[in-house]
Amino acid sequence: MNRFVSAAIIISFSLLAFCFECQSQVRVTKGMNEVSFLNLSGFKTQGDNVSVAFRRTLESDLTRSGWFNLSGGARAEFTVIGNVKPDGTRIIIQCEAYNTMTKERCWSKTYRGKNREAHVLAHHVADDLVFALTGQPGMASSKIVIVGNRTGKKELYICDADGAGLHQVTRDNAISLSPRWSPDGRQIVYTSYYRTQFPDIFLITLASGKRQCLADFPGLNSSAAFAPNGKELALILSKDGNPDLYVMDVNGNHLTRLTFTKRAAEASPSWSPDGNEIVFVSDSSGTPQLFIIGRSGGAPRRIAVGGSQNVDPDWGANGYIAYSSLFGGQFQIFVFNPATGETKQVSRDNTNYEDPSWAPDGRHIFCMRRQGYHSRIFIVDTLSSSCISLIKETEKGDWFAPDCSGKYRNIR
Amino acid sequence: MTKNYLFTVSILMLVCALAMTSCRARKGGRRASDNIGGEIGSSLDDSLPTRVEGDLNILPSVKYDAVMFDYDSAQIGESERTKLEAVADYLMNNTDVGVIIEGNCDERGSADYNLALGERRALAARAYLIGLGIDGDNIQTRSYGEEMPVNPDHAEFAWRVNRRDEFIFFKR
Secondary structure, eight states: OHHHHHHHHHHHHHHHHHHHHHHHHHHHHHHHHOOEEEEEEEEEOOSSHHHHHHHHHHHHHHHHTSSEETTOGGGOSEEEEEEEEEETTEEEEEEEEEETTTOOEEEEEEEEEEGGGHHHHHHHHHHHHHHHHHSSOOOTTOEEEEEEOTTSSOEEEEEETTSTTOEEOOOOSSOEEEEEEOTTSSEEEEEEOTTTSSOEEEEEETTTTEEEEEEOOSSOEEEEEEOTTSSEEEEEEOTTSSOEEEEEETTSOOOEEOOOOTTOOEEEEEEOTTSSEEEEEEOTTSSOEEEEEETTEEEEEEOOOOSSEEEEEEEOTTSOEEEEEEETTEEEEEEEETTTTEEEEOOOSSSEEEEEEEOTTSSEEEEEEEETTEEEEEEEETTTOOEEESSOTTSOSOEEEEEESOTTGGGO | OHHHHHHHHHHHHHHHHHHHHHHHHHHHOOSHHHHTTSOTTOOOSSOOOOOOOSSOEEOTTOOOOOEEOOTTOOOOOGGGHHHHHHHHHHHHHOTTEEEEEEEEOOSSSOHHHHHHHHHHHHHHHHHHHHHTTOOGGGEEEEEEETSOOSSOOSSHHHHHHHSEEEEEEEEO
């Protein structure tokens, strides 16, 4: 009898906790949908190129964040004042934000940097403003790593979250695939055929340009993804006779095999924000579907979602899993809440949206859109479903497999 | 009671012995008897051989038909088996030659999943060749996923020819 009572208490407590969680989620989501008017007219910039570039980037970042409407004028909820002072080859930026009604100062900060880094400074100012006024992390200073084929071979490229500063990272003249950032944004792990003509996993350290091979076992080495602690990788290897999911230290030690599906292929691991679980793709049920497994192994559990295929999961720091789902012949981006089992479709138009990657703001998703003969990178707002192109139309070639840096920034 | 106990023990011992022999057979894994009549398209749960790397002595004049696959499948269809039998015959008669099986997919769906599916297709052909008596140490696998289509078009007639295993032969 006693046992029943305690069980009942535990159950009701967990229900209560569950409800609280739901409630807080609802509240945040509701707040998130609101757009605040922001008055930037008091932010003085001179007519020089650097200041103009800074101002343009700041405005576009703030609009892109989804939180602000910059057309409010004097009626705006928040007022931002400040100025950009050129100082030889450097600029100094002073910035303050006020609540227009109460005249209360919410935030102020001074930034210094080189002229040619004006747009980088603008990204930082935008993220700081977003955080100061909404309490949410921004995405403007994130970097996006993508695969491009404009040279005739698939190579890695990096650009800012607004598509600026696009530059080529690898020149392997081979196939480069599925790049993923390290949590600190200093390294990229990816799959390449360049050294052995077989798919191997490599790690690039951006500052030094150094590259090291992390896995070149017989057969397939692919789909490496950093754990949130930055010390381990989940990866797919076929060295034991079949593509299966493994976990390995970044230095190549302590290889652990997590799945043992003799007749199935595993792919696309992504870690839970606490690092205790991994979501991945397996076709053990006949078609590629999503499964979750403990970081030390055990029985995988299938995520029951609709769609004839569910692939390319990305587990966000917000706890939600973004994935691509095949519905009526087309791939669309969906978001799954593991706590409630609910799903939400976030991309909607009549094309294919695939390979989602969460931005650190937990609101936007970078993904690939295949339309006709071209694939390009788009940013989808999961709240408004607005969808904008990352890379200019004028940039040659197709773009694939985006990964946004700083995913865990807000929980670190 | 004692009789019963003895019976249980002997059954257990028999089971253990059977398990040990089957493990052994799997470990050997490279003999014909292992896979003949076994499930077609399944891969052996057995470690892959060390890679052949560097400048291989490729034999470009040795060509065999690609093995084709259904959408999202790594099963070797009945119509494709004679192609693998021809490859096996060639390897039987040329014991100094090894083969790299390249698994490929059509462009639809997840590129990352297709990499794993392509490897499954290559491993399925490898398992079949092992079943026909070829030494598994002579068979390497390489998945290209959807990255190396023979026909880059975006329609069923292209997809059909892109879902394939190709065979690259090299002098050992």
